[in-house]
Amino acid sequence: MYSLNRSCFMSNTSITGSSSPFSNYQRRRLPAKVVALSTANRDHSNGSVLLDTRSGTTTLQEMRDGYAEVVDPKSGVTGGVQDVYGEDTATEDQPVTPWAVSVASGYSLLRDPHHNKGLAFNEKERDSHYLCGLLPPTVVSQEIQVKKMMHNIRNYQVPLQRYMAMMDLQERNQRLFYKLLMDNVEELLPIVYTPTVGEACQKYGSIFNRPQGLFISLKEKGKILEVLRNWPEKNIQVIVVTDGERILGLGDLGCQGMGIPVGKLSLYTALGGVRPSACLPITIDVGTNNEELLNDEFYIGLRQKRANGQEYAELLHEFMTAVKQNYGEKILVQFEDFANHNAFNLLEKYGTTHLVFNDDIQGTASVVLAGLISAMKFAGGSLADHTFLFLGAGEAGTGIAELIALEISKQTNIPVEETRKKVWLVDSKGLIVSSRAESLQHFKRPWAHEHEPVTELVDAVNKIKPTVLIGTSGQGKTFTKEVVEAMSALNEKPIILALSNPTSQSECTAEEAYTWSQGRAIFASGSPFESVEYEGKVHVPGQANNAYIFPGFGLGLIMSGTIRVHDDMLLVAAEALAAQVSQENFDKGLIYPPFKNIRKISAHIAAKVAAKSYELGLATRLPPPKDLVKYAESCMYSPSYRTYR
Numbered sequence: 352m353y354s355l356n357r358s359c360f361m362s363n364t365s366i367t368g369s370s371s372p373f374s375n376y377q378r379r380r381l382p383a384k385v386v387a388l389s390t391a392n393r394d395h396s397n398g399s400v401l402l403d404t405r406s407g408t409t410t411l412q413e414m415r416d417g418y419a420e421v422v423d424p425k426s427g428v429t430g431g432v433q434d435v436y437g438e439d440t441a442t443e444d445q446p447v448t449p450w451a452v453s454v455a456s457g458y459s460l461l462r463d464p465h466h467n468k469g470l471a472f473n474e475k476e477r478d479s480h481y482l483c484g485l486l487p488p489t490v491v492s493q494e495i496q497v498k499k500m501m502h503n504i505r506n507y508q509v510p511l512q513r514y515m516a517m518m519d520l521q522e523r524n525q526r527l528f529y530k531l532l533m534d535n536v537e538e539l540l541p542i543v544y545t546p547t548v549g550e551a552c553q554k555y556g557s558i559f560n561r562p563q564g565l566f567i568s569l570k571e572k573g574k575i576l577e578v579l580r581n582w583p584e585k586n587i588q589v590i591v592v593t594d595g596e597r598i599l600g601l602g603d604l605g606c607q608g609m610g611i612p613v614g615k616l617s618l619y620t621a622l623g624g625v626r627p628s629a630c631l632p633i634t635i636d637v638g639t640n641n642e643e644l645l646n647d648e649f650y651i652g653l654r655q656k657r658a659n660g661q662e663y664a665e666l667l668h669e670f671m672t673a674v675k676q677n678y679g680e681k682i683l684v685q686f687e688d689f690a691n692h693n694a695f696n697l698l699e700k701y702g703t704t705h706l707v708f709n710d711d712i713q714g715t716a717s718v719v720l721a722g723l724i725s726a727m728k729f730a731g732g733s734l735a736d737h738t739f740l741f742l743g744a745g746e747a748g749t750g751i752a753e754l755i756a757l758e759i760s761k762q763t764n765i766p767v768e769e770t771r772k773k774v775w776l777v778d779s780k781g782l783i784v785s786s787r788a789e790s791l792q793h794f795k796r797p798w799a800h801e802h803e804p805v806t807e808l809v810d811a812v813n814k815i816k817p818t819v820l821i822g823t824s825g826q827g828k829t830f831t832k833e834v835v836e837a838m839s840a841l842n843e844k845p846i847i848l849a850l851s852n853p854t855s856q857s858e859c860t861a862e863e864a865y866t867w868s869q870g871r872a873i874f875a876s877g878s879p880f881e882s883v884e885y886e887g888k889v890h891v892p893g894q895a896n897n898a899y900i901f902p903g904f905g906l907g908l909i910m911s912g913t914i915r916v917h918d919d920m921l922l923v924a925a926e927a928l929a930a931q932v933s934q935e936n937f938d939k940g941l942i943y944p945p946f947k948n949i950r951k952i953s954a955h956i957a958a959k960v961a962a963k964s965y966e967l968g969l970a971t972r973l974p975p976p977k978d979l980v981k982y983a984e985s986c987m988y989s990p991s992y993r994t995y996r
C-alpha cells in the first residue's frame with residue numbers, strides 16, 4: 352500500500368470537465384507520478400478523464416518513492432490546490448479528517464471492488480500487482496464471468512436470493528456487477544429494483560451484510576458536514592436521499608429504506624452512465640413509526656418514533672446546507688420515497704436554492720406523460736381531448752396531474768388553471784371536489800373542481816367518464832373488475848395505468864386489465880408484469896416506471912452543469928422518451944420502448960434536458976457541446992475492465 356498526497360485527486364473528474372479551471376491538465380504532460388497513480392487507482396469513464404492516463408511512463412515501482420503532487424499551471428503552487436477538505440484552512444484547534452488515498456495491490460487489490468477483476472487479471476497484471484499465487488491459474492474474459500454469474504443467479508429460485516447475490520457482486524467486483532446489469536437489464540431490473548428491492552428493504556436488517564451508502568441520523572446533528580467527509584469518494588455528482596417514511600407502496604421502513612437510494616443509483620450508472628464513484632446513496636434516519644421494526648431485534652436504525660416539525664426541518668436543513676458546502680452548486684440531490692407532506696415541502700423549500708429533483712413527484716410525472724403521449728396513437732386525439740381520473744392524490748398523483756395540465760396548456764395555449772379541469776383525483780375520502788377545499792392539504796387544492804361529492808371510485812368513473820384511469824394510491828387491488836369494466840364500457844380503448852409499487856401494491860394486474868377489458872385496455876404498470884395471452888392475442892404491458900426518466904434526466908443536468916431544475920425540462924424529457932417508441936414497438940401495442948435500449952434512450956433524454964437548460968440559461972458548462980446526444984454518449988461510464996500497467 353502506498354500513501355499518496357490526496358491533493359492529486361482534487362482535479363475535477365466531472366463530466367463537465369472542460370469548463371473546469373483544471374482542464375489544462377488534460378493537455379499538459381503531468382508529473383509522471385500523478386499519471387501512474389491515476390491509472391492504477393481511479394475510475395475513469397469516457398469523457399470524464401482529465402488526467403491523461405496514456406501519456407505517462409512511470410511504473411508503480413517508481414511511485415513507491417514518494418508523494419505525488421499536482422502543480423497548478425497558473426500559480427505554480429504545489430499541493431493543496433483545492434482545499435476541499437478544509438485541512439489547509441483549518442486552524443490548529445479545529446479537527447480535520449486524516450484522508451489517505453492508496454494504491455491497492457496483492458491481496459488488497461482482490462478485495463477492492465473498484466479494481467478487482469477476479470480471474471480476469473491477466474498474467475502480466477498478476478505479475479506486476481503481486482497477485483501470483485492468490486488466484487488459481489486460469490485467466491478468463493469478462494464475458495465468461497458474466498455467463499457464469501448469470502448461470503448462478505438463475506439457479507436461485509427466490510428473488511431475494513438473487514438480490515443478495517447481486518449485492519454481493521457489487522461489493523466484490525463493481526465493473527462485473529454493472530456489466531451484468533447492463534447486458535441483462537430486462538432480466539435483472541426486477542431484482543435490483545422494484546419489486547425485489549421492496550422486499551429487500553423490509554428484510555434489510557436480517558440480510559444486512561456490509562453497509563452501503565451513508566447513514567445520517569439524528570445523532571449526527573451538528574456534524575453532518577464531517578459525516579459527508581467520511582465518504583471515501585470526493586467528486587460526487589448525484590445524491591439519492593430518502594428518510595424511509597414511504598418506501599414504494601410499503602410504508603414506513605425507517606432506516607431500512609437504504610435499499611432504495613442504493614438501487615436507484617445502480618440504475619443511474621447502468622441506465623444513465625453516471626460513474627459509480629460519482630454517486631452517493633444517503634438515508635436520513637429520524638426514527639420510524641413502524642412498530643414492527645421498532646420491536647425487531649435485527650432493525651438497524653434508531654429505535655425511536657419519527658422526529659417531525661422543527662426538529663426534522665432543522666436536520667434536513669443542516670443536511671442540504673452541508674451538501675452544497677461540500678460538493679458545490681452543481682450537486683444533484685434526488686429525493687426519493689419521502690412521505691407526501693415532507694416531499695412537497697422539501698421540493699418547494701430547496702427548489703430555488705439547490706439542484707433538487709423529486710423522483711416520485713417529477714420523475715413519475717414525466718414517465719407517465721411520455722406513456723400518455725404515445726398512447727394517443729391507439730386511443731386517438733390529442734391529450735386535450737381526454738379526461739383523466741386518478742386514484743391517489745399524493746406525490747405521484749398530483750405530480751402527474753400537474754404535468755399533464757402543463758403539457759395540454761403548452762399544446763393548446765389554454766391557461767393551466769383551465770387545463771387542470773380535465774384532470775380529476777380521488778383520494779381516500781372520495782372525489783376531490785370544491786366543497787372539500789377547506790379541509791384539503793395544499794397540494795390537492797388545485798384539483799378541487801365543482802362537482803357533487805362522490806365516495807366510491809366506480810361511481811367516480813361513471814360520473815366523470817374518464818378516458819384515462821391512473822392508479823397512484825399505493826394500495827393494491829383497488830382497480831376491481833367493476834372499475835375496469837366501467838372504464839371499458841365507456842371507452843373503446845381504455846387507458847389504464849396501475850402505477851403503485853411493488854407488484855403487491857399494483858392497483859390491478861396486467862392479466863386482470865386485459866381480461867376484464869376483453870383485451871381492449873392500453874395498460875402499463877409501475878412494477879413489471881409478464882405478457883398476457885387473451886383470446887389468442889399476446890398483450891405486452893408497459894412498465895411506467897420513473898427508471899425510464901431519472902437516469903437520463905440526471906445525466907442531462909450533470910453534463911450541462913445545470914444549477915436548477917425547471918418544469919420545462921420534465922416536459923422535454925417526457926417528449927424525448929415518447930419519441931423513442933418505434934413503429935415496431937407500437938405494432939406490439941407498447942407505449943414505452945423496451946428497457947434493453949435504455950442507454951440510447953437516456954442519451955436522448957439527457958440531450959433534450961441539457962438543451963432546455965441551455966435555452967433557459969441554467970447550464971454552466973459553456974460553450975454548449977455541438978451534438979448533445981453524442982456528448983451524452985461520450986460521457987457514459989463503461990463497465991469494461993481496464994488494463995492495469
Ligand SMILES: O=C([O-])CC(=O)C(=O)O
Nearest residue numbers: 545599688711852896897
Ligand atoms: O422505485 C420505483 O420503482 C418507483 C418509485 O419511485 C416508487 O414507487 O416510489
Ligand SMILES: [Mg+2]
Nearest residue numbers: 687688710711
Ligand atoms: Mg420512489
